[in-house]
Amino acid sequence: MSLTADDVNKIAHLARLGIDKQDIDSYAKDLSGMLDLMTRMGGLDTAGVEPMAHPLDQVQRLRKDVVTEADQRGHFQAIAPQVEDGLYLVPKVIE
């Protein structure tokens, strides 16, 4: 199975991942190679096999609905690219 440059652009858009134009073909080639590898699984009969999402048979733990974390906004925002008045700044979304 092979992916085209269009396919790569579409996937890159879904992932919000900037890809340089000159690299698109090389990604298409690499991803096609990966897909060929993955397609090998088709040869294995998995009818009736229950999908395994997790290596251990665990039950999701529940905890009491209480506050466990202290407010550390200032601490966390100290490493943010751009903040003002305790808010994270991004380019204008609504005109």
Place this chain on the structure above:
Amino acid sequence: MHTKTINQLAQGLRSGEFSSVELTQHFLQRIRQHESLNAFITVTEGLALQAAQAADQRIASGDASLLAGIPIAQKDIFCTLGVKTSCGSKMLDNFIAPYNATVVEKFNHAGAVMLGKLNMDEFAMGSSNETSFYGPARNPWDTQTVPGGSSGGSAAAVAAGLAVAATGTDTGGSIRQPAAFCGITGLKPTYGRVSRYGMIAYASSLDQGGPMTRTAEDAAILLQTMAGFDAKDSTSADLPVPDYPAALNQPLAGLKIGLPKEFFGEGLDSGVAAVLETAISEYRKLGAEVADISMPNLNMAIPAYYVIACAESSANLSRYDGVRFGYRCESPVDLTDLYTRSRGEGFGKEVKRRILMGTYALSAGYYDAYYLKAQKVRRLISQDFQQALAQVDVIMSPVTPTTAFGIGAKMDDPIAMYLADIYTIAINLAGVPAMSVPAGFSGGMPVGLQIIGNHFTEDRLLNIAHQYQQVTDWHQQTPTL
């Protein structure tokens, strides 16, 4: 001093032969001297000396754990409060972690001295340390070869005597393969044994942290500190932790070892195969019985792994959006441009490949064919392990098909790089523990023996490795630097 075990060093600290400050200075000096190995991303000299002073006081007061004052280093995937935690990526080159990983917290509590943060493949995606934003760490046995990956800096540092021990993480072989390439001991514990809190996520159903050391005894000491239930990790195993050092001395008489024929076939280098044959005959001498077994679905492990790991990583890495922390592009024109360019400029090529692959595998119309199929294959592979481990106590196999390859040799062919992880990947899918133990040399380069056990049998694996290290000295060999 840099070739001593933790027990020997702990004794030296207590007898007054040397202080932790002296020991720490010794290692800091070695790190400077062997900077060209590029094993460290960040050296925390000031913090290390402070911790060493505190450890010396604790030891003097008689209230100190075995690890107090012992200089170790952390893979740069573990968050360290106030210290850059880059995960080998430009994306996190400016990231000062606002909290400690549980593993780091536990080592701090034990009084261990952190020398710094170790080089690694970007976001742990790689098998050679070459995808690191900071350039590849080098294999101390031959600096023209890779140390393996993703925990390449950890393996290089321990092998070169730049730290007594190190942490690593293993999603598809990232502790065991570099341990094998650099001739050290590495243990990937059972999934859930060591807390993932503060360990930067790659593929959450596969990631597991573990020790990388010279000896199995040191690995047992480190794991004792690292292991245990953590309420902050939703998949942490709520089970008691055995006394690992106490289990080391069990005799091996009657041990049943299985050799899967699928792991000793085509593709295995003859020099590596010869080393493993000798190692297995050593186990026979120690009283073990060896049986041939078959695990028919192992050949599907690589395809299933790359679907699952890429899918999980595409979800995990969506958090890097240039908004709250990490890299942000210059002058974004709108929000989409901010996301797209920050991610495009902040991630390297291998990370992008895996995000794209995972996004594709999870996208509408392809989910059943790839992700769901891979999860079913994962079940079959896991069943292979359970069936095999019902017949034998442990499985032994190669860790890698060859010894360390040259820097640059596989960078242009990602598929060839993936295929080299053939012997390690299935273990992560099944979630079982496995070790790499130094077993000899081929062409002057170290070879590792893989020992695989059932869930939560780390005590037995460490015991089996330790007994072998009592009758061999491969783990004591050191590279000429």
